[in-house]
Amino acid sequence: MVGNDGRPVGVALLGCGVVGSQVVRLLTEQADELAARVGAPLRLVGVAVRRPQRHPDVPADLITTDAAGLVAREDVDVVVELVGGIEPVRGLLLTALKNGRSVVSANKALLAEDGAALAAAAAESGADLYYEASVAGAIPLLRPIQQSLAGDRIVRVAGIVNGTTNFILSAMASTGANYAEALEEAGRLGYAEADPTADVDGYDAASKAAILASLAFHTRVTADDVHREGIRDVTAADIAAARALGCTVKLLAICEQVEGPAGPSVSARVHPAMIPRSHPLASVSGAYNAVFIEAAAAGQLMFYGQGAGGPQTASAVLGDLVAAARNRVIGGRGPRDSAHADLPIVAMGDTRTRYHVSLDVSDRAGVLAQVAGVFAEHGVSIATVRQEGRNGTGLEDGVARDEGDGARDARDATLVIVTHSAPDAALAATVDALTGLDAVQGVAGVLRVEGLGRPVTELGGVS
Amino acid sequence: MVGNDGRPVGVALLGCGVVGSQVVRLLTEQADELAARVGAPLRLVGVAVRRPQRHPDVPADLITTDAAGLVAREDVDVVVELVGGIEPVRGLLLTALKNGRSVVSANKALLAEDGAALAAAAAESGADLYYEASVAGAIPLLRPIQQSLAGDRIVRVAGIVNGTTNFILSAMASTGANYAEALEEAGRLGYAEADPTADVDGYDAASKAAILASLAFHTRVTADDVHREGIRDVTAADIAAARALGCTVKLLAICEQVEGPAGPSVSARVHPAMIPRSHPLASVSGAYNAVFIEAAAAGQLMFYGQGAGGPQTASAVLGDLVAAARNRVIGGRGPRDSAHADLPIVAMGDTRTRYHVSLDVSDRAGVLAQVAGVFAEHGVSIATVRQEGRNGTGLEDGVARDEGDGARDARDATLVIVTHSAPDAALAATVDALTGLDAVQGVAGVLRVEGLGRPVTELGGVS
Numbered sequence: 001m002v003g004n005d006g007r008p009v010g011v012a013l014l015g016c017g018v019v020g021s022q023v024v025r026l027l028t029e030q031a032d033e034l035a036a037r038v039g040a041p042l043r044l045v046g047v048a049v050r051r052p053q054r055h056p057d058v059p060a061d062l063i064t065t066d067a068a069g070l071v072a073r074e075d076v077d078v079v080v081e082l083v084g085g086i087e088p089v090r091g092l093l094l095t096a097l098k099n100g101r102s103v104v105s106a107n108k109a110l111l112a113e114d115g116a117a118l119a120a121a122a123a124e125s126g127a128d129l130y131y132e133a134s135v136a137g138a139i140p141l142l143r144p145i146q147q148s149l150a151g152d153r154i155v156r157v158a159g160i161v162n163g164t165t166n167f168i169l170s171a172m173a174s175t176g177a178n179y180a181e182a183l184e185e186a187g188r189l190g191y192a193e194a195d196p197t198a199d200v201d202g203y204d205a206a207s208k209a210a211i212l213a214s215l216a217f218h219t220r221v222t223a224d225d226v227h228r229e230g231i232r233d234v235t236a237a238d239i240a241a242a243r244a245l246g247c248t249v250k251l252l253a254i255c256e257q258v259e260g261p262a263g264p265s266v267s268a269r270v271h272p273a274m275i276p277r278s279h280p281l282a283s284v285s286g287a288y289n290a291v292f293i294e295a296a297a298a299g300q301l302m303f304y305g306q307g308a309g310g311p312q313t314a315s316a317v318l319g320d321l322v323a324a325a326r327n328r329v330i331g332g333r334g335p336r337d338s339a340h341a342d343l344p345i346v347a348m349g350d351t352r353t354r355y356h357v358s359l360d361v362s363d364r365a366g367v368l369a370q371v372a373g374v375f376a377e378h379g380v381s382i383a384t385v386r387q388e389g390r391n392g393t394g395l396e397d398g399v400a401r402d403e404g405d406g407a408r409d410a411r412d413a414t415l416v417i418v419t420h421s422a423p424d425a426a427l428a429a430t431v432d433a434l435t436g437l438d439a440v441q442g443v444a445g446v447l448r449v450e451g452l453g454r455p456v457t458e459l460g461g462v463s
Numbered sequence: 464m465v466g467n468d469g470r471p472v473g474v475a476l477l478g479c480g481v482v483g484s485q486v487v488r489l490l491t492e493q494a495d496e497l498a499a500r501v502g503a504p505l506r507l508v509g510v511a512v513r514r515p516q517r518h519p520d521v522p523a524d525l526i527t528t529d530a531a532g533l534v535a536r537e538d539v540d541v542v543v544e545l546v547g548g549i550e551p552v553r554g555l556l557l558t559a560l561k562n563g564r565s566v567v568s569a570n571k572a573l574l575a576e577d578g579a580a581l582a583a584a585a586a587e588s589g590a591d592l593y594y595e596a597s598v599a600g601a602i603p604l605l606r607p608i609q610q611s612l613a614g615d616r617i618v619r620v621a622g623i624v625n626g627t628t629n630f631i632l633s634a635m636a637s638t639g640a641n642y643a644e645a646l647e648e649a650g651r652l653g654y655a656e657a658d659p660t661a662d663v664d665g666y667d668a669a670s671k672a673a674i675l676a677s678l679a680f681h682t683r684v685t686a687d688d689v690h691r692e693g694i695r696d697v698t699a700a701d702i703a704a705a706r707a708l709g710c711t712v713k714l715l716a717i718c719e720q721v722e723g724p725a726g727p728s729v730s731a732r733v734h735p736a737m738i739p740r741s742h743p744l745a746s747v748s749g750a751y752n753a754v755f756i757e758a759a760a761a762g763q764l765m766f767y768g769q770g771a772g773g774p775q776t777a778s779a780v781l782g783d784l785v786a787a788a789r790n791r792v793i794g795g796r797g798p799r800d801s802a803h804a805d806l807p808i809v810a811m812g813d814t815r816t817r818y819h820v821s822l823d824v825s826d827r828a829g830v831l832a833q834v835a836g837v838f839a840e841h842g843v844s845i846a847t848v849r850q851e852g853r854n855g856t857g858l859e860d861g862v863a864r865d866e867g868d869g870a871r872d873a874r875d876a877t878l879v880i881v882t883h884s885a886p887d888a889a890l891a892a893t894v895d896a897l898t899g900l901d902a903v904q905g906v907a908g909v910l911r912v913e914g915l916g917r918p919v920t921e922l923g924g925v926s
Contacts, residue, residue, distance in 0.1 A: 140611030151781020318614020333794025
């Protein structure tokens with residue numbers, strides 16, 4: 001693997017869409033500078049595409065539809081994969097790695113589903129496997145986690161890793177729009193695809209969470225291990241409720257190392273959550289991404305930038321390409337994916353979270369006692385309760401009114417409850433049981449609350 | 464350099480103060496985990512200190528006062544240097560590198576003064592030279608610049624890289640305190656040293672700017688190349704003036720690649736500046752550090768975290784140590800410092816900046832015309848002017864009053880002027896010339912204004 005006798009480093013590009021065409025452009029425009037950094041010229045030897053006629057900007061002699069043939073060429077040192085999806089890419093990349101070709105990929109779905117097989121193939125042949133562009137676009141994130149923090153113990157990685165959903169939630173927060181309106185706006189401005197499922201249902205973020213958790217905790221985590229909830233059910237009322245609590249709603253990818261009696265385990269999940277407006281992640285709006293990392297020694301770190309876009313993602317791809325090419329020229333290997341810790345994954349039901357619950361109730365004596373009793377039965381401790389009159393009746397902030405058994409007219413009210421942390425299953429069961437109470441007319445909203453390392457007291461609370 | 468036959472990687476520690484003692488602790492507590500990541504155990508073979516009796520926590524048989532003897536030991540693979548200062552450390556590290564020992568250092572002063580010699584010694588012997596901890600403590604910054612952005616073209620690195628001065632400026636902004644009061648507060652809370660010169664006069668930040676500029680622009684920049692102004696002269700009035708402009712005052716380390724008729728060059732400077740409150744750097748307060756990077760393809764990125772502290776800095780040191788040790792075990796080398804671009808350094812006088820100038824003037828007819836004339840003579844274009852009565856007299860926002868040659872009583876007023884960008888020397892000469900005007904009673908404040916990539920219009924302006 002060491003040295004390539006000064007010859008150019010051959011690069012095969014699979015896929016030439018929004019990102020790939022930027023990679024081709026930058027490889028050309030910055031050829032001299034890249035050669036200086038690598039120690040040898042980078043030579044693009046072929047570009048595999050499905051429809052050759054669609055790429056007038058790429059020299060015709062480089063275009064091929066035979067991806068397998070391109071990957072197998074003797075003059076290819078590094079394969080850059082920007083096709084996406086599982087097949088046929090998986091087979092192509094496994095072959096490339098087994099044959100000692102290094103691979104740079106932005107394919108989060110493949111890495112999250114079968115990263116282990118790719119890593120094993122790379123380890124076996126001594127080739128490099130880099131995929132910085134698969135998570136959070138241009139933001140340097142995987143290299144810091146894998147290398148800069150290699151001497152530390154990461155306890156939490158929590159971030160906004162999907163620009164489409166962040167745009168939608170930001171729009172809902174700033175304009176009061178409901179979900180459907182904000183989604184339509186996102187589509188009109190090019191921030192949402194015609195079929196937004198992968199984004200709004202959290203599949204994209206779940207793949208990224210799997211990749212982040214795998215690297216942060218040295219444990220193989222796949223997308224299937226990640227609990228996933230999207231933002232379709234987030235309402236304008238949820239956003240307003242968050243604001244009343246000093247919070248904002250974000251779709252978060254959260255990866256935590258959890259200490260339990262049986263030892264450490266990993267929680268990886270994607271769901272909307274209220275976070276304090278004072279948290280650095282709260283002010284990340286629009287299509288931006290940001291990831292917050294907490295490590296035992298380093299403390300709290302945050303990385304911020306553009307999570308998508310052709311040039312932005314191409315920047316991350318080229319950074320990986322320079323690293324892989326440099327290893328070819330001067331010898332050396334990138335860091336290996338390591339799953340040596342092999343921690344168990346916590347089921348979502350056993351993950352400790354906090355809930356914000358809005359209940360429409362009859363405003364009559366004893367209701368709060370009944371409701372509080374249901375929480376107590378499930379072992380869930382209440383942090384704060386606020387009662388709001390729904391028909392312009394008075395409300396008392398901070399501590400709810402509960403006037404014992406004195407007779408009063410039943411009126412409509414909303415009880416807003418924030419819990420302390422409890423197993424997610426207990427919280428869900430509590431909400432289920434609440435719907436069975438006579439006095440509860442309906443559950444107006446349920447959202448998790450994440451302090452992200454901040455003490456509960458920052459959110460206020462009754463003691 | 465390749466392979467060490469499975470034997471432990473020997474680590475020599477030079478210096479065992481606040482950071483060093485944390486490195487020793489983490490090496491012990493996380494020994495198994497670090498061994499898994501490196502591929503071999505890390506073995507601390509010696510700790511060189513000046514006063515052995517002061518380190519009861521370190522096993523006595525590891526302590527030595529003979530740093531040169533320790534560095535020369537056969538069983539040392541990596542030297543971790545946490546002593547600081549230029550001599551005798553420079554000689555020790557040069558010897559270590561020439562003998563093929565890899566070096567991990569947090570020594571910003573040495574790297575900024577003589578990084579070229581260290582890099583050359585490392586390149587010659589094939590050893591690694593890592594110094595992530597020298598800039599911005601725990602924040603992964605040098606590795607992202609050197610590696611993650613290796614395929615991109617960085618155009619600007621601007622950051623808050625000194626916690627002491629950021630604490631002082633944050634305190635001045637939040638309490639209205641003047642500089643002396645805020646410095647005293649910082650000292651009392653342990654954020655400022657007894658002799659705060661290195662921090663408040665910008666020496667510390669200038670060293671970091673030199674390191675950042677060198678890596679970002681592939682050009683050897685030393686601390687002497689960095690224009691340096693500290694915060695001693697920042698007044699409570701400056702802070703108030705910044706607020707009135709929608710800005711806040713930060714001590715910034717700014718490294719820019721400047722395009723000129725003669726080709727690109729590098730500007731590296733440290734000075735206080737007003738930045739828009741809407742900029743992500745504006746909300747970085749207290750002892751936190753943050754660095755904003757702008758690259759041609761990646762766009763705007765920001766890195767945020769704790770810039771100092773024992774465990775935090777130790778995290779960065781250990782990340783480098785794992786990388787250096789891993790290279791010993793499996794073969795390979797870290798990225799070389801490269802000065803291949805070798806760009807010229809722009810003198811501060813030729814650097815384009817913007818000034819905010821507060822002038823105490825007689826509020827009489829024709830003053831603004833006179834003042835504006837001085838700016839024009841120096842080729843400096845004015846972006847905004849605001850005139851404020853100083854004795855409770857009326858004022859007009861946005862556009863100054865200037866009533867031609869009508870006779871009026873002279874009253875006191877303040878003219879607040881923000882310029883468009885111009886060569887710094889022209890701006891300084893303008894301020895000098897203004898003090899010579901009869902109508903100008905004094906220059907109340909001068910501060911640079913940095914948009915940091917944002918258009919001038921965000922700061923408002925008269926057209």
